[in-house]
Amino acid sequence: MGKMRFSPYPALAVIVALLVVSACSSAAPVAPTATPAASAPAPTKQATSPATQAPASKDSTKGSTGTPKLTSVNFGMIPSITTAPTYVALEKGYFKDQGIDLSIENFPDTVQIMTLVATGKLNFGQVTMGAAAFNSFARKTDMVMIASVNQEPAGHGSLMPLIVRKDLYDSGQIKSVADLKGRKVALNGKGTVLEWAMAKLLEKGRLKPEDVDLTFMPWPDMVTALSNKAMDAGLVGEPLATRAVSSGAGVKLVDDYVPHAQFGTIFVNKVFAKENPQVVRDFLIAFLKSVRELNDGKFKNDPRDMEIIGKYTKVPSDVLKQVAPPYYDPNGHVNKESVLDIQRFMLQRKAVQYTEPLKIEDILDESYLEQALAVVGIVPNR
Numbered sequence: 001m002g003k004m005r006f007s008p009y010p011a012l013a014v015i016v017a018l019l020v021v022s023a024c025s026s027a028a029p030v031a032p033t034a035t036p037a038a039s040a041p042a043p044t045k046q047a048t049s050p051a052t053q054a055p056a057s058k059d060s061t062k063g064s065t066g067t068p069k070l071t072s073v074n075f076g077m078i079p080s081i082t083t084a085p086t087y088v089a090l091e092k093g094y095f096k097d098q099g100i101d102l103s104i105e106n107f108p109d110t111v112q113i114m115t116l117v118a119t120g121k122l123n124f125g126q127v128t129m130g131a132a133a134f135n136s137f138a139r140k141t142d143m144v145m146i147a148s149v150n151q152e153p154a155g156h157g158s159l160m161p162l163i164v165r166k167d168l169y170d171s172g173q174i175k176s177v178a179d180l181k182g183r184k185v186a187l188n189g190k191g192t193v194l195e196w197a198m199a200k201l202l203e204k205g206r207l208k209p210e211d212v213d214l215t216f217m218p219w220p221d222m223v224t225a226l227s228n229k230a231m232d233a234g235l236v237g238e239p240l241a242t243r244a245v246s247s248g249a250g251v252k253l254v255d256d257y258v259p260h261a262q263f264g265t266i267f268v269n270k271v272f273a274k275e276n277p278q279v280v281r282d283f284l285i286a287f288l289k290s291v292r293e294l295n296d297g298k299f300k301n302d303p304r305d306m307e308i309i310g311k312y313t314k315v316p317s318d319v320l321k322q323v324a325p326p327y328y329d330p331n332g333h334v335n336k337e338s339v340l341d342i343q344r345f346m347l348q349r350k351a352v353q354y355t356e357p358l359k360i361e362d363i364l365d366e367s368y369l370e371q372a373l374a375v376v377g378i379v380p381n382r
Helices: 081-092 110-118 131-138 166-170 193-203 217-227 240-246 270-275 277-301 303-313 319-321 336-348 367-376
Strands: 003-006 070-077 100-106 124-128 143-149 162-164 183-189 211-216 233-235 250-255 262-268
Touching: 003 262, 003 336, 070 081, 070 110, 070 166, 070 277, 081 100, 081 124, 081 277, 081 303, 110 124, 110 131, 110 143, 124 166, 131 367, 143 270, 143 367, 162 166, 162 217, 166 250, 183 193, 193 233, 193 336, 211 217, 217 240, 217 277, 240 250, 262 270, 262 277, 277 303, 303 319, 319 336
Parallel strands: 003 100, 070 100, 070 124, 183 211, 183 233
Antiparallel strands: 124 262, 143 262, 162 233, 162 250
């Protein structure tokens, strides 16, 4: 049985209704990006900060029975299908196999996760690259990206498809991205990775963000707005996109606009990593083992995996089976060009607080990942 703790920090409601909210909440405070679950467990005691409790090496510290003690590690995330590898690795004991006693703490957005990783109150966090993340790196805070989580698939199957109003599609008024010109188009947050994704989508119709009436609202509100004709189209996160289609409110128009885009990533506190390099390596060993089991939608054919993902996300199995599965790089490698392209967009839009672009080495340290791959091996590129 895995351990999951709910953050005691003020206003940190547990977000479990959406599958891919982890890919879009990385800006300074904006409109909410997810809907709280119908019922969430009461907060439990906060995990001890690594600033006050430095984990001992599992190879050197022995318990009273002579067996190695587990190193306590905490991990901040937004519950979603994209975080499935961590849930499965936790429940199946992969972290314990590596000497790690993992606690999961849930948050409503990645800005708070980044803040706690940078200050050492969280060891690890799953974060998306947006204006807030780039600003943090520019300030040289004590955090660094170490591995990829979810990326957009190479072809169809985006977890944030473009949904257009069904009546507009059926009447022929919107049949392509170019038809969005002048239309009211919704996005769930400003300064986020999805603002960059929207720009990429509009490029398919030779449009710019200024060519549409861009409005910001949470995903659940988008489904309502499609139904009552208050908006014309929007990037809607799954499973709400599937529900919008099944309810007759919208039609999926595009789901392949940002192939290989880097959305979810793993951050670690720099001080913790420097003091516990083997723990960081071992964390990634457990994570990669789970990624390889789940990738390409294989989890849909494994009742145990479906049970675990449903337990943590509160998404019913019948919905999980309908939604396009996330794609994970099996070797955990970050799409560096995608990260830098997101930064270029943020600089062009003046969404960040600096003017000279950061180098990828200012953001990413894959040395721990390479050590983990030396143990688990490298999966050949397809």
